[in-house]
Amino acid sequence: MEIDVIGNALPPGRVEEAVAYAAASAGIEEGHVAIEFVNAERIAELNETWRGKVGPTDVLSFPVDEDDEDPLGERELGDVFICPEYTSDLVEAVVHGVLHLTGMDHEEDEGEMLAVQAEIMGWLR
Template sequence: MTTEEILRRAATHAYGAIRGAAPAELSIVLTDDMRIADLNKSWRGKDGPTNVLSFPAAEMPGAATVLLGDVVLARETIGREADAQGKRFADHLSHLTIHGVLHLLGYDHESDSEADEMEALERDILKDLGIADPYDADRFSHES
């Protein structure tokens, strides 16, 4: 499966799990650590790279297609994390794509209850894709 197919499959499943088949658009950018570190600093005030950032689009009432926003993924960070956690790159990329899309759909993990809800959705979507639970500490070297 190509990287584009992995991204499309993960995003489609994440969106479909929440909104069904309603038409929607989003952009997914795969970038390097330097670029995502710049975005992380500019938008979140945090130094250094992160694995995924989500930028929700403004609502456009009456639009035929929902514009969700942008998901930006750092290929280098994701690769390092996958290696350190004993995960396949494609599986970790899928998980973080799903995570980013859920943020675009309004989910967050600021509180424990929000984190529990978001993680449960991620687990269900990943299971549907045949991908192991990324939060199973017994299965992987570290939790993601």
């Protein structure tokens, strides 16, 4: 897994571990993910532009190839933006964001994504 970490809110090794667990939970072993830690102004701008919501939020995910025909091959999963000022647990935000990149959506499933997230967090603690 190729992981770009932009910003220093967490040690890169910790980010890489969280990304690996979240991606593996969807059977993805190879691919590229970018995790960027941003300030409140930047995440508010992204939130309004892409979600139509005013103000900052904790984490935003932008999947690139979630509908890839070969989910076991190398993928460009996408980008995750995290605002440390609005996030109580940065590792959990990484896991949450990457689960969205794998196609999971807690707003549409029956609690599956949040259950997977909780299980992964148990492994990472």
